[in-house]
Amino acid sequence: MKASLSWLQSLVPGLPGAPDLVAARLTGAGLEVEGVHVFGAGAECCLVVRVTAVRPHPSREGLRLVTVDRGSASQELVCGAPNVPEPGGMVVLAPLGTYLPAKDMTIEPRAIGGVTSEGMLCSEAELGLSTDGDGIIVFAPDFVPPGTPLLEAWPSASDTIFEISLTPNRPDGLGHIGLARELSVLFELPFAPPMPARLAAREHDVAIVIDDGERCPHYASAILLGVNVGASPAWVRHRLNSLGVRAISNVVDVTNLVLLEYGHPMHAFDLALLRGEKVHVRLARAGETLRTLDGVDRSLDGDDLVIADAAGPTALAGVMGGAGSEVKPTTENLFFECAYFDPRTVRRSARRYGMHTESSHRFERGVDHGDTDNALARAVALTQELAGGLLQGVKRVDQKAIEPGRVSLRMTRMTQLLGHAIDRDVSTRVLKSLGFVLDENGSDADTYRVPTHRPDVSREVDLIEEVARVVGLDAIAAVRPRVRPSVPVGGRERLIRRVREEAVGLGLSEALTYAFVAEGDLALLGAPAPAVRLANPLHEHHTVMRTTLLPGLLQAAARARRHNERHLRLFAVGSIFLEGGELPAERPTVAFLLGGERPAFLSRLQSYDAWDAKGLAVSLVERLVHSTPEVVPFEATTRPQHLHPRAAGRLVLAGKEIGQLGLLHPDVVDAIDLDGEAWVAEIDLSLIDIDVPKRTRFMPIAKFPISSRDLAVVVSENILAGDVARVIGAVAGDLAERVDIFDRFQGGTLPTGQVSLAFHVVYRAKDRTLTDAEIDAKHAAVVTAVTSRFGGTLRAWYRQEPE
């Protein structure tokens, strides 16, 4: 909402002229002033001067040399405007040194075609008064004596404009009268709203029929005959322009002035274009259409409230008039409407057609339903002032009475809620000056009638807020918060935090990724089909909620690679959205991505490989639950399609699959333009219990010594080391404390297709020192089992000398 300081000053005599002071007080009371700017900046330096001579420029076509009388002196100027008046006409001169912010220019002497011009004749656009830059401002010859300062002759050419950001609960602030009332309270000054005389006229003959009193409780109207539609005078145009409303014609401008003054939208119909002497406020019927003033044909909905004449809809109630009954320069007779429409009805229609008008904005928030007569009378008076016309008749239909609310305010409650006592006198004064009517004076409670301009107030707490905001929240002294025992951060936040801590500790960097993704990305990654689709996505690549964290990570990786950042260690932690009950299941998940080369120490960089990915995934889980997950390669039939056939594994913890990891499938790499390979892993955190480590039980430290044996076998390269280790462990049984692989070797003297695997087996018994013979026998059994099971040949087995 834009507001004019000079207009407010006329409504609140004595209001300070210092814009910052007014702005600060409005902001302090909850009507936030976001900006203050000057309308007509530069006009204060300009003079009204008389043209005394005009001759063509000696060398430049289209330019003229204009001699002007500025009262004390004459001067000659170069002017290119097409509308320089005959001698005697009056124009506006910006003297040397004037700064015109609208054009960001300072007037300096300029030589044009050999003639020096010391000043400029101005258009309205150059002064920022309107967008009209076609010609200079011209006044009648007898306007004012030459040399009169422009603002003396034309005070409306300068103003201070506030940009006020109004919250939706304050429709009263959408008109200058409402803002003035507020300021009168804040500055404790008298409030002087216009008092238009009651319209004294007979009822006119146009029938007014209202079908639904809920949607249109009040409808006031007036008919004016014989108006002269034309341009508005300067003060009207300036006022409208200063407030961001385009001046159109005196009649339309009047409705806009009243809108800006009362905050109450009105509409003017050309009476001749209202068919059948009838106004019918009703719901649109099936198949009806309306061409609105913006020239768009709209197929109406059965929920739209329309103003119809005998032939059909002619306005969309409270939103926009129809082109068919628009006031034009030829209009002679007017039908003025000033009604109260149901906010929700107007809002639904406005949203249905994506229209947001000055009118719908106000009706949606709730205009003052008690001021229809005043606004209408004001409009009639202004029209008669600007366009003449005879008031032929008025008519008012009240389909439904809107009862004023009555609200009690207990002083004890106010003190209790605010933690600060406010004097009852102060509270009463504030509320009364805001327009609340004190109805009843109880021992502790006052009962107020709510004024019609405050539809937002319906409860005691609303009154408390009114008092508090006017008194000022700064007046309420802060009280130290009561002491509560501090609590550890718990819940899902704690889990996510632990995961983040470990992931960062493992050298991963956290990415913040969107939860909405493109459906195609999920399909590409073989992720579960989306459980949640957006009905109104903002972008076509954000249409469903993710069922995997990978799309966001992959986008980040692809973007980084486009910017030549090739080495990536990223993770993301957040929810994925899967099928659930009434609401989807939101599962906490972590995913990471490795790409490019692992950091190396004074050696050639090498690309991340399967064991980097596995090591990271295993370490992450290990650090969270203090036990080691297994990685089990996927079978071809169950392998997720986004992973490479050669490198795809499930992460298994205590027999349960908790995640997947692997190399991104090259088809996926190509599809998302990743430009190089990437290793990815994703872990379901709902299966991770970070409290497990707390339940650790101490185990006695082993008393008896260990004894180790090594074992190296040559087997076919398709034998998995883990399978061999498992057999070793199974055969060695309880005596094997650990089985570690320490070498894997191919090539050299080994036949093609063969691989040498070397294991280190640590033997120990819990209850005795093992004898060499016992261990050797066990290890021999291990060797036999391994060679026979895997068809391998023994390369060596030997015992390690204890150090």
Place this chain on the structure above:
Amino acid sequence: MSTEVEAQIDQSLATLRAAFSPRFEAAAGAGGEPALREENAKILGKKGELTAILKQMGTVPGDARKRIGEKVNLLKQEVEARFEALIKTLAASKRDAELNALPFDLTLPGRAPTPRGHRHPVSSVREEVLDIFASLGFAVHDGPEIELKENNFTRLGFPPDHPATDMQDTFWTTSGTLLRTHTSNVQVRAMMSQKPPMAFVAPGAVYRRDDDVTHSPMFHQIEGFVVDEKVTFAELKGTLAEFAERLYGPGTPIRMRPSYFPFVEPGAEVDIGCVFCIQPSGTRRGCSVCKRTGWIEILGCGMIHPVVFEHCGIDPERYTGFAFGMGVERVAMLRYGIPDIRLLFENDPRFLSQF
């Protein structure tokens, strides 16, 4: 006979006595400690020269034997002493050489156990804010990101078809649920399932249909709320003042401006004294961050609206409460001087590695 042998032995001992030290020195000089030990073994070892001399003693009579024995022992001690001394000298010069060798090039990079990982700035701020409220006795409460209209709007007192909902342009799902527009849904859920007193903070992702320099369609919020008997606006103010001092430093002032959120009343927006243009004197000059006002808006707050209590089955006469909410991205952007919210979601390694 015996004296002849004795004289011979004496002769051998004298020869050895004269020779052992130069021999040790020569060996040590040529072959270091191993050669020295070898030389020592040649003299004192089981098959060594001194042992050989000792073996000749069997042929001499008792008293001469005793004498020779003493001489041999004496020589043995001399040899051992010399040997030990040389060993020590050798060790010392070895230590010395080691100490004086070329220093390691400590300007070469260190071998990091793992590369450094980076927390996202939004996460760092989120953790810090939650820790502050946890220490003030607020427990963390979770809630779903996809929510029923009732919990996101209706029970919070958003009237249907009301412009208040324009303040939070909503993503709807095809099944009629919505992406929560604030974490205030947690307030509703907590109040519907628990009895006062309660003090919670609810962090998490929220969604609004907005996308520009200062708005992201997904962002993060932390809402806090307290419900108890006799909770006051003054206490809300005190709580937020405490928070501001802990997050932005002691002495950071707050200012409250009345504002409107459907689920609180009185409602307010909270500004902190600008932390970017504060002068050593404590005054604020005004800067581009605070738009020359000296104040920066950081959160919205208010007393929980009685209608919310009614919708959640809590007696609004008996209980009062306050609630506040802040955008985590905004706090992070202010803290680190990040000008564009989109930087937070691009995950550029050159961005992430700065935090």
